[in-house]
Each structure stands twice: as C-alpha cells, then as structure tokens.
Amino acid sequence: xxxxPPKRTRRFVSLHLKLLLLFTLLFTVVFALAYYWFYTFxxxxxxxRIGEDLRDTLVGAAAGINGDQLIALYETGQPNxxxxxxxxxxxxxxxxxxxVHKVEPRAWLYTYLKGNQPNEMIFIxxxxxxxxxxxAAGFQEHYIADNVVPPYAGLQDTTLDLHPYTDKFxxxxxxxxxxxxxxxEVVAGLGIDFQADYVAQVxxxxxxSMLMAFAITYVILFILVFMVSRFFTRPIVNLTSxxxxxxEGDYQQDLTVLQKDQFPDEIDKLAEVFEIMxxxxxxxxxxxxxxxxxxxxxxxxxxRQRDVKKIVETDMFADLQAKAEAIxxxxxxxxxxxxxxxxxxxxxxxxxxxxxxxxxxxS
Numbered sequence: 202x203x204x205x206p207p208k209r210t211r212r213f214v215s216l217h218l219k220l221l222l223l224f225t226l227l228f229t230v231v232f233a234l235a236y237y238w239f240y241t242f243x244x245x246x247x248x249x250r251i252g253e254d255l256r257d258t259l260v261g262a263a264a265g266i267n268g269d270q271l272i273a274l275y276e277t278g279q280p281n282x283x284x285x286x287x288x289x290x291x292x293x294x295x296x297x298x299x300x301v302h303k304v305e306p307r308a309w310l311y312t313y314l315k316g317n318q319p320n321e322m323i324f325i326x327x328x329x330x331x332x333x334x335x336x337a338a339g340f341q342e343h344y345i346a347d348n349v350v351p352p353y354a355g356l357q358d359t360t361l362d363l364h365p366y367t368d369k370f371x372x373x374x375x376x377x378x379x380x381x382x383x384x385x386e387v388v389a390g391l392g393i394d395f396q397a398d399y400v401a402q403v404x405x406x407x408x409x410s411m412l413m414a415f416a417i418t419y420v421i422l423f424i425l426v427f428m429v430s431r432f433f434t435r436p437i438v439n440l441t442s443x444x445x446x447x448x449e450g451d452y453q454q455d456l457t458v459l460q461k462d463q464f465p466d467e468i469d470k471l472a473e474v475f476e477i478m479x480x481x482x483x484x485x486x487x488x489x490x491x492x493x494x495x496x497x498x499x500x501x502x503x504x505r506q507r508d509v510k511k512i513v514e515t516d517m518f519a520d521l522q523a524k525a526e527a528i529x530x531x532x533x534x535x536x537x538x539x540x541x542x543x544x545x546x547x548x549x550x551x552x553x554x555x556x557x558x559x560x561x562x563x564s
Contacts, residue, residue, distance in 0.1 A: 216437060220430035221423075228422050236411050240404065247403040251307075251374055252363050255395045258308050259359055259378040262301040263391045266294070268382035271312060271389055275325045275341065284339030285330050291340065298328040307396040311338060312380065312389050315356060320349045325389060336370055352377050356390045365397040372397040440472065452483045 274290040281287050298310040311327040322344045329337035338344065346352065354360040355377020362375045373394045379387040512518055 215434075217430050217434045220434065221426055224426040224430070225423060228419065228426075232415050232419065236415065239411065240407050243403055243407050244400060247400045248363050248365070248374070248397075251395060251397065251399060252361050252376075254305065255308075255361060255374065255376040255393060256359060258301065258305050258395075259376045259391060259393055262298070262308075262310060262393065263378045263380055265297050265301070266312070266380050266391065268380045268388045270294070271325060271380060272382065275314065275323075275389070278340065280340045283334065284342065285334075285337075286340040291326060294326045295328060295331055298326065299331060302328055307399070309394045309396070311392050311394075313352065313392060314389050315353060316343055318343075318345065320346050322346055322349060322352060351375065352390060352392060355379065355392065356387060365400055372401060374400075436472075440475065444475075447479055447482075452479055 270290050271294060274286075274288060274294065278286045278288040278291060285291070294312070301310060302308055309328055311329075312325040314323040314325065315321070316323050324338035324342045324344065325340065327337040327339075330339075351360050351362040356379055359378040360376065362377075365372055365374055367373070374397045375392060375394050377390055377392050380389040380391050382388045
C-alpha cells in the first residue's frame with residue numbers, strides 16, 4: 202500500500218498583512234500609471250509649446266530675410282581661409298539671424314540649399330559663425346545628412362521635426378521653412394535648431410515633484426491602509442480566537458462583543474450564525490457523549506456475556522459442573538439417610554421405649 206504524500210507545509214500570512222500588501226501593490230501600480238501619464242502629457246505639452254514657438258520664429262525670421270540678396274551671395278560670394286566669407290552681404294544676413302536669436306535665445310538659425318547629391322545640403326549662412334565657429338557650418342559647405350526629409354520638405358512649406366535629438370552640442374528640436382525672393386519664388390531654406398533643454402527641464406521637474414509627491418502620498422496611504430485594514434480585520438481575528446477556544450471544548454464564549462448595535466454588517470451576521478452553530482455543536486456533543494456512554498455499557502455487557510460463554514464452553518467448567526452435581530447428589534443422599542438412622546436409634550434405646558409420641562397415639 203502506497204504511503205500518503207507528505208503534508209505540504211504552508212506558511213501562515215494574516216489577512217491584515219495580505220490586505221496591506223494588496224493595497225500597497227495596487228497603489229504602486231496606480232501611481233506608476235499616473236506618473237507615466239503625467240510625464241508623457243507634460244513632455245508632449247512642452248514639446249507642443251516649443252513647436253508653436255519654433256513655427257512662429259521660423260515664419261517671422263523667413264519674412265525678414267532678403268531672398269534676392271541671399272541667392273546672389275551664394276552665387277557670387279567667395280569663401281575666405283576660415284571657411285566663411287568676408288562679403289558684406291554675408292554679414293548683413295548674419296545680422297538679421299542674430300537679431301532673431303536675441304529675441305528668441307533658444308533659436309540658432311542657418312540657411313541652406315538642396316544639393317545635387319543624394320541627401321546633400323549646401324549651407325549659405327550659419328549664426329554659429331559669429332558665436333562659435335567650431336559649431337558653425339562654413340559658407341557654401343556641402344553636407345551629407347542622415348535624414349534630409351524634413352529639410353527638403355522645408356523647401357516647400359514650413360516643416361517641424363519635434364522629435365528631440367541630442368548631439369555633442371546639446372539637445373535640439375528643428376524646424377524648416379522656405380525663403381522666397383521678391384517674385385515669391387522659393388530660392389533657399391531657413392533652418393532653426395531650437396534648444397530643447399526646456400523639455401529636459403520640464404521632465405526633470407516632473408521627476409522631482411512626482412517623486413516627492415509620490416513619497417509623501419505613498420506614506421500617507423500606507424498608514425491609512427494599515428489602519429483601515431486593521432479596523433476591518435480585527436473582528437475576524439477575534440472570531441478566529443474564539444473559534445480556537447471553542448475547538449478546544451470551551452463553549453462558554455461571548456460572541457456579542459463582535460456585534461455592533463448600529464449599522465450591522467456581514468461580520469455581525471457571521472457572529473450570529475456562529476453563535477447558533479456553537480449551541481448546536483454543544484448540544485450534539487452532549488448527545489453524542491450520552492450515546493457513547495450507553496454504547497459503552499452495552500459493549501461491556503456483551504463482552505461479559507461472551508466471556509461467560511467462553512468459560513461455560515470449556516472442559517474445565519464442564520468437569521467442575523459435574524463435580525458440583527456429584528457433591529449435591531451425595532448431600533441429598535446423606536440428608537435422606539440420616540432421618541432413618543435417627544428413628545432406629547430411638548426404638549432400641551435401653552432405657553425403654555422412646556418418649557416421642559407415636560403417630561396415632563395422641564389423645
């Protein structure tokens with residue numbers, strides 16, 4: 202016969218702790234989702250705001266550029282040894298770009314053309330030439346871009362690339378718009394790299410504020426959940442303790458302590474049902490004890506009868522019974538013989554006849 206599998210050991214975890222862990226996990230998920238939503242929403246709002254500023258800056262800056270002068274500069278201007286040009290028209294173009302930059306310090310402007318090679322851009326002016334020549338594109342410099350879709354689209358209409366990208370010079374969002382000549386024809390494009398540090402600042406501010414708010418709210422909610430779960434589980438803990446004492450045979454328990462006078466709930470109903478159940482269990486236990494006592498008496502009587510039967514059916518008992526019968530038989534014989542002997546002794550007495558009155562001689 203196969204042995205039963207060993208009983209698996211289970212670790213007791215109180216309902217209070219389970220509720221605490223459950224609500225803590227729930228609040229963590231809710232806060233994580235709320236944080237993600239707010240972070241994404243605030244970031245998108247910041248990018249949208251930057252996009253609006255970028256579009257306004259593009260349109261205003263393009264309106265102030267002399268398209269005829271710009272294309273003439275590209276066609277007739279001569280680069281210098283530094284890679285830029287000493288042409289006064291170049292300085293006039295840079296002056297306007299610098300004016301826009303002073304109005305909107307986040308904006309760094311440049312002008313360009315579409316090259317003949319795939320993904321090729323040709324720079325005409327770059328505001329960085331006045332502030333940091335290491336970052337600036339040279340006059341008539343040809344550049345093969347990784348992605349020229351937005352700049353090429355900017356030669357036809359105002360185009361924004363609102364996906365922040367980062368290089369060694371910082372984080373940027375770019376926009377492009379066409380530059381027209383006096384005849385209204387598109388002759389070049391204006392590009393603006395907008396510093397996206399504002400987005401990073403917004404994101405960092407969200408992280409800092411949300412972490413602080415999360416920590417404070419989390420602690421407060423944890424304390425509230427601890428207190429509320431303890432309040433709701435206390436009657437169950439008390440009922441469990443009472444049930445353990447009843448299980449040990451102590452039926453004299455006061456279940457009214459679990460019941461509330463006002464606003465009764467399921468715990469009160471459970472206490473009432475439990476109290477009725479305890480009374481029935483106690484009554485059944487008493488009935489069972491009486492039945493067990495009666496059954497024990499019947500069992501003892503049956504056992505005695507079996508023991509007597511076993512003794513009676515043995516050869517030793519039969520022999521003893523025969524001996525006892527023989528003894529009783531001899532006893533009866535002795536009792537029958539003794540009266541006869543007494544009569545004979547009376548008739549032969551030397552002193553004369555017996556003084557015992559004989560039957561029939563009485564007067």
